[in-house]
Amino acid sequence: MKVSRVVDNCLWILNKKRKVLATKNLTPGKTVYGEPVLKVKNKEYRVWNPNRSKLGAAIHKGIKKIPINQGNIVLYLGSASGTTVSHVSDIVGSSGLVYCVEIAPRVMRDLVFLAEERKNLAPILESAALTKNYENLVVQADFIFQDIAQKDQARIFIKNKRFLKKGGYAMIAVKARSIDVTKKPQTVFDEVEKELRKHFKIIDKKRLEPFEKDHSLFLVKNE
Amino acid sequence: MTQRAMIKTFPFGLYAITPQGKVLKKKDVSITPKEYSEGKDKDLKEEFKKTLEKFEIIPEEPDKSVVKQKFQTSHEFSEYMNKFCLELTKIRIKNSYSKDLEIIQLANAIEDINNTINKLYERITEWYGLHYPESLKKIGNMDKMFKILSENPERIHVSKKTGSPKTGMGADDMNTKIIQKFAESCNQLIKTREEMRADMETSMEKIVPNLSKVATPSLGSKLLSIAGSLKKLAFMSSSTVQVLGAEKALFRHLRTGAKPPKHGVILQHPLMQKASRKDRGRMARALASKIVTATKVDYFSPDKKDISKKLIKELEEKLK
Numbered sequence: 001m002k003v004s005r006v007v008d009n010c011l012w013i014l015n016k017k018r019k020v021l022a023t024k025n026l027t028p029g030k031t032v033y034g035e036p037v038l039k040v041k042n043k044e045y046r047v048w049n050p051n052r053s054k055l056g057a058a059i060h061k062g063i064k065k066i067p068i069n070q071g072n073i074v075l076y077l078g079s080a081s082g083t084t085v086s087h088v089s090d091i092v093g094s095s096g097l098v099y100c101v102e103i104a105p106r107v108m109r110d111l112v113f114l115a116e117e118r119k120n121l122a123p124i125l126e127s128a129a130l131t132k133n134y135e136n137l138v139v140q141a142d143f144i145f146q147d148i149a150q151k152d153q154a155r156i157f158i159k160n161k162r163f164l165k166k167g168g169y170a171m172i173a174v175k176a177r178s179i180d181v182t183k184k185p186q187t188v189f190d191e192v193e194k195e196l197r198k199h200f201k202i203i204d205k206k207r208l209e210p211f212e213k214d215h216s217l218f219l220v221k222n223e
Numbered sequence: 224m225t226q227r228a229m230i231k232t233f234p235f236g237l238y239a240i241t242p243q244g245k246v247l248k249k250k251d252v253s254i255t256p257k258e259y260s261e262g263k264d265k266d267l268k269e270e271f272k273k274t275l276e277k278f279e280i281i282p283e284e285p286d287k288s289v290v291k292q293k294f295q296t297s298h299e300f301s302e303y304m305n306k307f308c309l310e311l312t313k314i315r316i317k318n319s320y321s322k323d324l325e326i327i328q329l330a331n332a333i334e335d336i337n338n339t340i341n342k343l344y345e346r347i348t349e350w351y352g353l354h355y356p357e358s359l360k361k362i363g364n365m366d367k368m369f370k371i372l373s374e375n376p377e378r379i380h381v382s383k384k385t386g387s388p389k390t391g392m393g394a395d396d397m398n399t400k401i402i403q404k405f406a407e408s409c410n411q412l413i414k415t416r417e418e419m420r421a422d423m424e425t426s427m428e429k430i431v432p433n434l435s436k437v438a439t440p441s442l443g444s445k446l447l448s449i450a451g452s453l454k455k456l457a458f459m460s461s462s463t464v465q466v467l468g469a470e471k472a473l474f475r476h477l478r479t480g481a482k483p484p485k486h487g488v489i490l491q492h493p494l495m496q497k498a499s500r501k502d503r504g505r506m507a508r509a510l511a512s513k514i515v516t517a518t519k520v521d522y523f524s525p526d527k528k529d530i531s532k533k534l535i536k537e538l539e540e541k542l543k
Contacts, residue, residue: 122308
């Protein structure tokens with residue numbers, strides 16, 4: 001099996017002539033969403049499905065930098081039931097911490113069960129727009145990831161900038177269809193980019209086709 | 224010059240730090256997730272603020288340096304945060320559930336049973352029709368069909384009076400038995416649905432009396448189900464409620480400029496059925512606004528004052 005390192009605890013694995021992305025399982029023996037498991041040097045790796053995770057899709061599309069490493073503190077806005085979160089949790093390992101902010105109690109229920117197994121997840125049932133309500137639980141993050149289907153998702157992202165350390169990176173997955181269905185997705189992305197440029201340095205942007213329709217992911221830096 | 228201090232609060236302690244990260248003052252506390260969800264941390268922060276009179280307080284920043292004061296390793300901190308947030312989230316999830324969610328489940332369950340029963344009815348007529356197509360016509364409707372087939376299995380042989388069926392192939396004991404069982408389950412399902420309806424109507428009357436009266440219990444519960452919760456419905460505008468359930472047509476209108484929908488599920492309201500086709504758009508607008516008023520009263524007024532009579536009267540006058 002041919003492997004190459006992406007970031008800490010995350011590998012490209014050549015499996016049956018197909019290149020798959022996989023993260024080292026933090027809880028060996030347990031999978032999260034029915035993903036396949038591969039063994040590399042007796043360590044268990046969980047395959048990262050790009051069709052179910054926007055961060056996974058961005059890595060497949062060759063985004064310039066994946067700014068997460070072991071021991072990092074990550075603020076994850078819009079964690080949903082924890083598919084992508086589980087891979088981020090694998091990467092940061094047990095010395096890292098992932099704050100999972102999610103407003104919907106229904107999906108939070110699934111995330112709570114996940115957090116009981118993974119001791120580096122801190123679930124917070126709160127709207128990502130109301131930073132005041134969780135400021136005394138979070139500490140400065142090395143990396144912020146946002147994936148929420150809100151009309152003002154860019155504004156919410158900028159609001160959360162205060163939790164990002166100087167020189168830290170952040171990613172936002174923009175869903176054009178939840179900002180304005182009547183506009184062309186590219187127009188929406190351009191508007192978001194203009195807005196982000198006022199507060200961040202934009203490092204890279206990637207359209208997520210064919211994994212996600214009408215989505216774009218921006219990688220920005222807090223300078 | 225007074226020194227500038229920033230207060231950083233954690234469930235495990237309160238810190239006053241300079242903008243450079245030097246700790247000026249600290250207070251160890253230990254707030255439990257339950258106390259935190261009740262807002263005890265805010266009281267402690269106010270108390271702590273009073274001891275800092277000589278400093279100029281600046282807005283809180285998510286400073287990380289103080290974490291090292293309390294925890295030896297980042298691993299320990301992660302585990303502490305995991306445990307605390309987990310407990311807190313469990314409490315918050317529990318508190319987020321309200322009685323209106325029960326109504327939504329009931330309404331959705333009734334809808335599901337309706338769909339299922341229609342399918343099962345289709346199946347049972349096909350099956351039974353294989354044996355005695357003549358008696359299908361005699362029985363006619365769904366409720367009767369399930370009732371007769373489950374309670375009085377001899378009726379399955381209804382056309383035996385005239386000897387063997389002319390077009391069907393006739394049923395033996397085994398067929399009769401299993402068809403009877405099938406019909407019994409359908410009948411049971413119908414009974415459960417009626418019980419659910421009664422339950423739903425009682426809860427609607429108790430939790431959203433005005434909505435229940437203005438919009439009828441079945442339509443009211445459907446609106447709640449589409450909106451997601453009573454709170455969400457109460458915060459909706461009348462124009463949104465008017466087209467709830469017609470999302471496909473609405474977004475087609477927004478995207479392509481096709482004609483906008485006049486109404487969504489509120490078409491099921493008896494007053495809408497009474498209105499002439501020409502008046503339906505106008506009626507939908509008026510009805511939606513009254514439904515919104517009723518919902519807002521149900522959500523915001525603590526004693527849920529009954530204003531439904533007035534609203535219905537105004538609506539009926541409009542229809543004249």
